[in-house]
Amino acid sequence: MATEGDIDAPDGVEAEEEATLPAPARGASRPAARAKPSASGGGLVRYDPLRAYLAEVARLFGFSETDFARIREANVGPDKADPYTVLGVRREMSNEEIRAAWRKLVRDNHPDKLIAQGLPEELVTLANQKLATINAAYDKVAKERGIS
Numbered sequence: 001m002a003t004e005g006d007i008d009a010p011d012g013v014e015a016e017e018e019a020t021l022p023a024p025a026r027g028a029s030r031p032a033a034r035a036k037p038s039a040s041g042g043g044l045v046r047y048d049p050l051r052a053y054l055a056e057v058a059r060l061f062g063f064s065e066t067d068f069a070r071i072r073e074a075n076v077g078p079d080k081a082d083p084y085t086v087l088g089v090r091r092e093m094s095n096e097e098i099r100a101a102w103r104k105l106v107r108d109n110h111p112d113k114l115i116a117q118g119l120p121e122e123l124v125t126l127a128n129q130k131l132a133t134i135n136a137a138y139d140k141v142a143k144e145r146g147i148s
Contacts, residue, residue, distance in 0.1 A: 083137035
């Protein structure tokens with residue numbers, strides 16, 4: 001059943017979570033909201049304007065859809081994220097390809113690299129969290145596939 005906060009998602013965009021938007025400017029109003037049936041037939045899909053905005057910003061900065069999905073998944077938390085998306089890999093890739101992608105992410109995001117560059121402690125803390133998310137995703141995939 002559609003509720004007042006539902007609006008149509010653009011073609012190819014499906015959102016799972018509702019965004020909290022700032023109040024409209026004085027005198028402005030929000031567009032009428034409608035729900036859109038899910039392409040999979042599993043009920044209504046909520047269009048998340050914040051997610052659409054971030055996807056557009058990522059596109060403007062030259063990120064591919066895959067890169068944007070990986071970054072987004074890495075920031076929703078390890079329990080909600082798809083581990084394959086966090087690692088930026090596809091399920092049909094070989095174990096060796098997945099391990100190589102994981103190792104590259106670990107190299108690129110390792111906190112010691114930031115410490116060596118003299119970056120602030122806040123960034124090192126974020127890097128620790130990001131690395132933990134990457135390792136948790138790889139652990140899930142490795143367990144699922146029997147990779148040791």
